[in-house]
Amino acid sequence: MKKPDDLLTIAVTGLNAIDSPGPGIAVIRGLREGLKRPLRIIGLSYETLEPGIYMHDVVDKTYQVPYPAAGSESLLKRLVYIHEKENLQLIIPNFDAELHNFIKLAPVLKEMGIETYLPTQEQFDARDKVNLFRFGKKHGLLVPKDKIISSTTELSACEEAFGFPLVIKGKFYDAIIAYTMEQAQKAFYKIAAKWGLPIIVQEFITGTEINIAVLGDGKGNAVSVIPMRKLYITDKGKAWAGITLADDALLKVAADFVKATNWKGGCELEIMRTSKDELYIMEINPRFPAWIYLTAAAGQNQPAALARMALGESQPVYTEYEVGKIFVRYSWDHITDIKEFHQVSGMGEL
Amino acid sequence: MYLKKNIATSESGFIFNPSTGDSYAANQVATDILQLLKQGTALSLVKEQLLEKYRVDPLRLEQDWDDFINQLKQANLLES
Numbered sequence: 001m002k003k004p005d006d007l008l009t010i011a012v013t014g015l016n017a018i019d020s021p022g023p024g025i026a027v028i029r030g031l032r033e034g035l036k037r038p039l040r041i042i043g044l045s046y047e048t049l050e051p052g053i054y055m056h057d058v059v060d061k062t063y064q065v066p067y068p069a070a071g072s073e074s075l076l077k078r079l080v081y082i083h084e085k086e087n088l089q090l091i092i093p094n095f096d097a098e099l100h101n102f103i104k105l106a107p108v109l110k111e112m113g114i115e116t117y118l119p120t121q122e123q124f125d126a127r128d129k130v131n132l133f134r135f136g137k138k139h140g141l142l143v144p145k146d147k148i149i150s151s152t153t154e155l156s157a158c159e160e161a162f163g164f165p166l167v168i169k170g171k172f173y174d175a176i177i178a179y180t181m182e183q184a185q186k187a188f189y190k191i192a193a194k195w196g197l198p199i200i201v202q203e204f205i206t207g208t209e210i211n212i213a214v215l216g217d218g219k220g221n222a223v224s225v226i227p228m229r230k231l232y233i234t235d236k237g238k239a240w241a242g243i244t245l246a247d248d249a250l251l252k253v254a255a256d257f258v259k260a261t262n263w264k265g266g267c268e269l270e271i272m273r274t275s276k277d278e279l280y281i282m283e284i285n286p287r288f289p290a291w292i293y294l295t296a297a298a299g300q301n302q303p304a305a306l307a308r309m310a311l312g313e314s315q316p317v318y319t320e321y322e323v324g325k326i327f328v329r330y331s332w333d334h335i336t337d338i339k340e341f342h343q344v345s346g347m348g349e350l
Numbered sequence: 351m352y353l354k355k356n357i358a359t360s361e362s363g364f365i366f367n368p369s370t371g372d373s374y375a376a377n378q379v380a381t382d383i384l385q386l387l388k389q390g391t392a393l394s395l396v397k398e399q400l401l402e403k404y405r406v407d408p409l410r411l412e413q414d415w416d417d418f419i420n421q422l423k424q425a426n427l428l429e430s
Contacts, residue, residue, distance in 0.1 A: 208370065229370065229371035231371065243371040244371075245368060245369060245370065245371050246356065246368040246369060247368075247369045247370075323368040324358075324366060324368060324371075
């Protein structure tokens with residue numbers, strides 16, 4: 001069958017849906033709903049049991065790609081193969097750990113005819129967890145004090161500086177609140193084993209957890225800002241339900257961040273609102289969050305807006321959204337077949 | 351003190367603070383009070399109307415009123 005002339009082929013990563021789900025499926029939902037044109041979604045997966053691989057009404061075809069640690073050359077080789085088959089027009093990466101490679105490859109991909117919409121390496125590094133406190137101080141944004149450590153012997157200095165509890169964080173993911181030195185040491189080893197060094201030890205700030213999904217245009221403008229308060233938090237600290245909020249202070253902190261960084265693409269600000277109404281930026285995630293579909297439901301479809309901007313199409317700044325819009329995440333057993341599992345395990349595509 | 355202008359209430363007693371995402375359920379008396387506060391009725395006049403509508407001892411009303419206003423303050427629903 002001949003493909004429609006205006007078919008848009010977009011590759012998306014982050015198809016996992018475990019207790020800490022990737023944003024991929026939610027991004028795809030936003031794209032399918034917001035881009036009023038024929039769409040072919042190519043999934044880029046790392047593991048064979050990422051549910052998105054088998055969700056054929058969501059993802060048209062999936063190709064396995066090498067892990068980020070394999071480097072940008074390996075990734076490029078695989079993308080060249082995929083591009084020959086699929087004629088990709090846009091790639092939306094959704095994992096922190098892979099962004100460095102995609103940012104590095106962005107110019108080469110553009111020459112191949114594949115757009116991305118990503119921050120520069122400098123912007124990416126500036127908001128990195130290990131640089132966050134310095135970043136906040138430079139731009140007048142409240143950030144918890146922290147120490148970057150490579151050994152458990154440095155935990156005593158953290159205790160002296162901040163007192164317990166301490167927040168022990170990995171450079172990419174995971175955070176554990178430690179109430180004693182033993183817990184801090186255990187957390188250090190657990191996180192270091194999974195994500196490597198260094199480890200970030202942050203002062204503990206208490207308050208209400210609010211996350212903000214932001215889309216920047218690379219010129220200092222926040223095209224879309226949607227604040228969300230977590231209504232239900234899993235034991236991993238992930239939002240399993242959340243509600244959109246109306247608050248000028250939250251919109252301002254997001255706009256200030258985008259203006260200060262000229263951020264290009266999607267990102268998520270993790271905020272702690274204290275009892276004194278202070279807004280601490282706990283983390284800045286350099287990609288869409290897993291709850292990103294809520295932005296579409298609230299009237300500011302960030303994935304679709306990003307796609308339009310990446311393709312050079314017109315995208316006005318959003319000014320309105322629905323407050324009180326709630327997402328409630330659920331778990332669904334998707335059924336597939338051993339033949340599909342073998343196909344993706346053996347051939348690396350489905 | 352007044353109910354903050356952005357607080358959403360319904361006739362069935364649902365209260366929603368869009369700044370914080372907090373929601374509450376009010377009983378009938380609380381719903382009546384909140385509807386009057388939303389209309390801008392002064393606190394003293396609200397109490398007068400409650401005394402007219404409900405069979406309640408004025409002293410008891412004062413005690414319950416103070417308790418209720420404290421709840422609204424703690425929930426961050428009031429402004430000066």
